[in-house]
Amino acid sequence: MRFIGITGGVGAGKSEILGYLAKKPDTRVMLADEIAHELMSPGTECYDRICETFGAEDIFLLAAVIFSDEKKRDALNGIVHPAVKKYIRTVADTERENGVLKILVLEAALLIEEHYDEICDELWYIYTREDIRRERLMASRGYSTEKVDRIFASQLTEEVYREHCRVVIDNNGSVAEAFAQIDRALSEKK
Secondary structure, three states: OEEEEEEOOOOOOHHHHHHHHHOOOOEEEEEHHHHHHHHOOOOOHHHHHHHHHHOOOOOOOHHHHHHHOHHHHHHHHHHHHHHHHHHHHHHHHHHHHHOOOOEEEEEOOOOOOOOHHHOOOEEEEEEOOHHHHHHHHHHHOOOOHHHHHHHHHHOOOHHHHHHHOOEEEEOOOOHHHHHHHHHHHHHOOO
């Protein structure tokens, strides 16, 4: 089984790439954000730890609070990120043991920062020029220029992505061109 971690800046078109990969035979795609939301559901260990840490604060309002309070954000991340990583490691180990999957894909915004290179076989970077990403975010999500600037400033630079990722998918052209690059990368030996 080949375990691929996929990352890239917001607006890079990762969803389109992941959708394409998900249609491949014997392939499973996992999204770290979705896993985190599941792990924070009532009745989970993660949820209980969050409630213990943040007390009476409404867990559904917590997102707004953590963006304005760095200590609370760090506390939340200290609970959620290790739980997500443990879950992903367990899934990867189980899938390897089962021997059915050919490709396991993980998309995570903090793939590099959270050291997923330690559990993924390889990291892929979906590269899209900043002007295209900016245009997409403003058109599809209604973001202001200021909001896009803040998001871009909080993300890794292109150089850092390229330094850590074995494969770079150039997503500046057509969808067909991006898919052809994916197929080439999948046909190569690790």
